[in-house]
Amino acid sequence: MxxxxxxxxxxxxxxxxxxxxxxxxxxxxxxxxxxxxxxxxxxxxxxxxxxxxxxxxxxxxxxxxxxxxxxxxxxxxxxxxxxxxxxxxxxxxxxxxxxxxxxxxxxxxxxDLSDHKIWRGELVKGVYYPQAAAQLGEYLAQTLFHTSDFYLHPRTKKAEVARFTNPELCEMTEDLFFNEPYIVHERNAYPVALEPLVASLRTDDELRIAVAGLKHHFFAHAEALLHGDIHSGSIFVTESSLKAIDAEFGFFGPIGFDVGTALANLLINYCALPGLLSPREAADGREQRLKEVQGVWLAFAERFLALAASKTTDLALAYPGYAKAFLRQVWTDTVGYCGVEIIRRTVGISQVADIKNITDEAMRHECLRHAITLGRTLILAAEHIDDAEALIARVRQAG
Amino acid sequence: MxxxxxxxxxxxxxxxxxxxxxxxxxxxxxxxxxxxxxxxxxxxxxxxxxxxxxxxxxxxxxxxxxxxxxxxxxxxxxxxxxxxxxxxxxxxxxxxxxxxxxxxxxxxxxxDLSDHKIWRGELVKGVYYPQAAAQLGEYLAQTLFHTSDFYLHPRTKKAEVARFTNPELCEMTEDLFFNEPYIVHERNAYPVALEPLVASLRTDDELRIAVAGLKHHFFAHAEALLHGDIHSGSIFVTESSLKAIDAEFGFFGPIGFDVGTALANLLINYCALPGLLSPREAADGREQRLKEVQGVWLAFAERFLALAASKTTDLALAYPGYAKAFLRQVWTDTVGYCGVEIIRRTVGISQVADIKNITDEAMRHECLRHAITLGRTLILAAEHIDDAEALIARVRQAG
Incomplete structure (x- = not known):
């Protein structure tokens, strides 16, 4: 033994x-x-x-x-x-x-994945992987559809939910995503200069209620077996390949949490690029990120719907039009969780290289301010942002 | 052993x-x-x-x-x-x-509860228990709040979800509530005279998609430890007491399922009364049922909010205003599940004494028709029925 x-x-x-x-x-x-x-x-x-x-x-x-x-x-x-x-x-x-x-x-x-590189590092350096967005969308659709109620037999699903009960790691997420950035907490890691902005999150009733709703869904909505931490640092890429690693946060949760986490880390990079690259490179990179945000969602939604049409085993969920209606709710969750991930990566303890690597302090603060403001907007407006195009319009609007 | x-x-x-x-x-x-x-x-x-x-x-x-x-x-x-x-x-x-x-x-x-009577039997006979609605609301609030994410520690909640995994009994509900009434099925038990009405349910896209959504929430939304079958036949009453029995369908599911099931059986009785009692007694009984529908919801919501205000342990869910926002979603679920329960008790196998005891066949069919139409209306309009008062208005409108 x-x-x-x-x-x-x-x-x-x-x-x-x-x-x-x-x-x-x-x-x-x-x-x-x-x-x-x-x-x-x-x-x-x-x-x-x-x-x-x-x-x-x-x-x-x-x-x-x-x-x-x-x-x-x-x-x-x-x-x-x-x-x-x-x-x-x-x-x-x-x-x-x-x-x-x-x-x-x-x-x-x-x-061994030594021929791959961590996507975040590449995003920080401004290296573009045009195929990554579609591959990430494909990954999300395949893993989330096949572990959902659309595909699994109800008895299997229930047993899987129990098997993937993950109290310790979920508790980290519950604290780091949904609590700490919205209270005074010693683990928060934003610069003092941003105190007024961060303080305003704490007293924003509408925001706090929306975050509570997202936390409640995280607690209670066992929609599919999530990766649970699918940010650009958990993704290896080459020119032609994309591989997810580091799934220790895996559990049955809301599908929008995985999709939103993935999109958020692209948008954090979007906010950080002016501090990382020359103006022209940053502008190019930003367009790539927006294209990727749309590309991830569209690839995910298209594959999910195709799988739902051909492989749904549940009689009621197979009714034509239901999968599409469900994806509208997933989208709303996605936008909300995207905002929550952006804020926890900028206000909270889990800071990312995209921001940390900005050497100019004033610029770093500006990028942080931009990201935090964007995160808040997404959480507040989630129900009014109808699709990926509208999301991109909001991002452009926010600066 | x-x-x-x-x-x-x-x-x-x-x-x-x-x-x-x-x-x-x-x-x-x-x-x-x-x-x-x-x-x-x-x-x-x-x-x-x-x-x-x-x-x-x-x-x-x-x-x-x-x-x-x-x-x-x-x-x-x-x-x-x-x-x-x-x-x-x-x-x-x-x-x-x-x-x-x-x-x-x-x-x-x-x-032993021999001094109590099964509520359904009393409702069928036209015996009124004025305190029952408030007591049922109290029961629902206490049991559902204290087994929800508002109150349980996240680790406890996750362990409880696993402990109360109930695949066999849930599968009965999954089939009997959400599948069989909406397809041609040998277990369905409505009279042939209602075939055109029942057939129209099967091809109503909007209805079928809404029912799929409710089934999906039943599968995936582990909000609280439900009774799982809290109809008037699972409830014992006296002049002063109300006791729930028969909880073999218990599992962690959407709170609106329990509340909606409870309301549905009052509304089935509402639909059946003209076939059970004299016109005057039936009219009185109907007013009692509507009062009870409102009374159950108001007692439930008031107690749930009071418990949330004083006993919520989760930091995010405790934010002022969140519990009220959550109850709006519970209400929408409640109206939907109420409609689903009405239809499965009239179209499906699990027929109830309220309808079965109507001896006049034409009258029985009329009451069934009324109930099925009401059930469909509630499922379709759930998102547009704002509160218990609006629900009652819809019920009056439906005849």
Whole structure:
């Protein structure tokens, strides 16, 4: 029986030899730990030529609370691996392949994606991947449709909801997205210069009520098995490929949460570009982002409707016109969650490189101000923004 | 260890002596089986004076599928008992008290309610219980608020959702409420004379899409631990008391489902009264029903808001104004589910005494026609019926 122990590089190599599924595992010779070392160890396992062939990821227990939280901590590897395995069934081209996992060791062996780059880093540098938006939309449609009530048998769905109960990671989202940016909280990380703007969020009744509604949907609307954290830093890209990783927040929640998170990180980049690139490059990049926002939604909606038309198993949900009506609600949720993600990435603790990499302080504050204002607008206007085109018009309007 | 066996009357007496919680259990001497004998045995346990003191209810396995469905069948007793126990914590005056249950024996020991009467029977006879509406509203508010995201800690709520996963009984609702009345199905039980009206439901796109939306919410919106079947036949009343029984459909679902089911059975009675009573008594009874419909909703909403104001534990949901905004959505759901319950009780298999007891065939058909038309109106107009007063206006308008 396996028992938790922290892996050394040598352990990781041995583990990859055993579970990496290579025809000739003996070629694996060395490992490098490339994770941030805080919550997870991430080892790249190299062959004799120094080519990375396999990735071994191991969850570390939270250092400060090894006692009580231990079992939950281990469980996040099961949840991540099972979410990826489930999503891989339906979007194999866009989901990292899990080769093996062991819940007790809190370890997961995955395909190597060294030929890919993290999308956020590329967006920050102004590198454009024209195919990424459509691929992301495809990924979202395939994973979310096939884990929804349209497709799963009701008994299977109910069992899956129970299997993917993810209290610890959901609680992080519940706090970081929906509470902390709207109260005075030590973890918030916006600059002092923005205090008046941020303070105005706290007392905006309409905004706070809308955020409460989005949090309530996050709690209660078990529509599909979400990735749960599908931002541009959880997405690997090449010229022709897009792969989602890091699904430890997976659980059954509102479809608009995943779609909105994806769009939000494109819009944060939109807001940040003037601080990152030359004016001309920034203008080009902004148009690319808007095109991507529309492209993600259109690809998602088109594929979702096509899947609903051909593969819906539920008799009532299969009625012609229902899937389209449902997607209108998903869109409203999407715009709202998009706004919430923008605000939690700018006001809250989880700041992103798009903003952090802006060296000029005044410019960085301006970009933050722009993003926060946009986030608020989206949350408030979600029910009045009819489609992706109207969303883009709102974004242009906001500056 | 207990092992399933069907109880005889003598077994039931012995069991009640052991688990009925009486100070002097030896007074229990005899039992009478009063259930319908189809799915459950229900024994009243009498003392020497012939007074019923305890009820013993045992689930029978479905006769036709003893093999495969056995374990699920037993589980419905756990679900019923646990739902009643949970609801009793918050509405002890309006929930039957479970004294003991054994999941393996599929048996439950409950307080005796022989001094109460089934509300439906009283409604059919034209007996008015002026306090019942407010008590039912109170029951709904207490049970639904305290099992919602407003009150439960997110981790507790998630564990409770998993604990109350109820696939078998939910599937009955999914089929009987949302599918069968809208298709040609052998279980439907409306008279041939109504074929044109019922056939028109099947091809009403707007209606079918609205019903699909309500089914989808039933699948996915885990708002609170519902009773799941809170019609007037699951409610015992006296002049001063109201108690809910029969909670085997308990699961986490949309709050409007319970509220709508409760209102629907009052409105079915409203439609049936001209066939049950003299014109004058029927007119009086109809006014009572409308008053009750409003009374249930107002009592529910008022108590829910008061509980939300004083006992909400979630930081975001506690924001002033949110509970009221949420109740507007609950109201829309309520009107929709009310329409769905009316239609499944008139078109579908689960016909009710209010209609069945109408001896004049033409009158019975007229009452059915009225109810089906009302049900359809409510489903279609749910988003445009702003409050209980507007609902009552619609009902009066429909005849």
């Amino acid at each position: 396996s028992q938790y122990r922290t892996f050394t590089a040598a352990d990781a190599v041995e583990y990859a030899k055993q579970f990496g599924g290579l025809d000739n595992p003996s070629v694996l010779t060395s490992a490098e730990e490339v994770g941030d070392g805080n919550l997870n160890l991430v080892f790249k396992i190299f062959d004799q030529q120094g080519v990375s062939r396999i990735v071994v990821k191991q969850a570390l227990p939270y250092v400060r609370c090894v006692g009580e939280s231990w079992p939950l901590t281990l469980d996040r590897v099961r949840l991540e691996a099972e979410t990826l395995i489930e999503h891989y069934k339906y979007a194999p081209q866009h989901t990292v392949k899990v080769l093996h996992y062991d819940a007790e060791l809190a370890v997961m062996v995955m395909e | 207990s092992q399933y066996r069907t109880f005889t009357a003598a077994d039931a007496v012995e069991y009640a002596k052991q688990f009925g919680g009486l100070d002097n259990p030896s007074v229990l001497t005899s039992a009478e089986e009063v259930g319908d004998g189809n799915l459950n045995l229900v024994f009243k346990i009498f003392d020497q004076q012939g007074v019923s003191r305890i009820v013993v209810k045992q689930a029978l396995p479905y006769v036709r599928c003893v093999g495969e469905s056995w374990p699920l069948t037993l589980d419905r007793v756990r679900l019923e008992a646990e739902t009643l126990i949970e609801h009793y914590k918050y509405a002890p005056q309006h929930t039957v008290k479970v004294l003991h249950y054994d999941a393996e024996l599929a048996v439950m020991v409950m307080e």
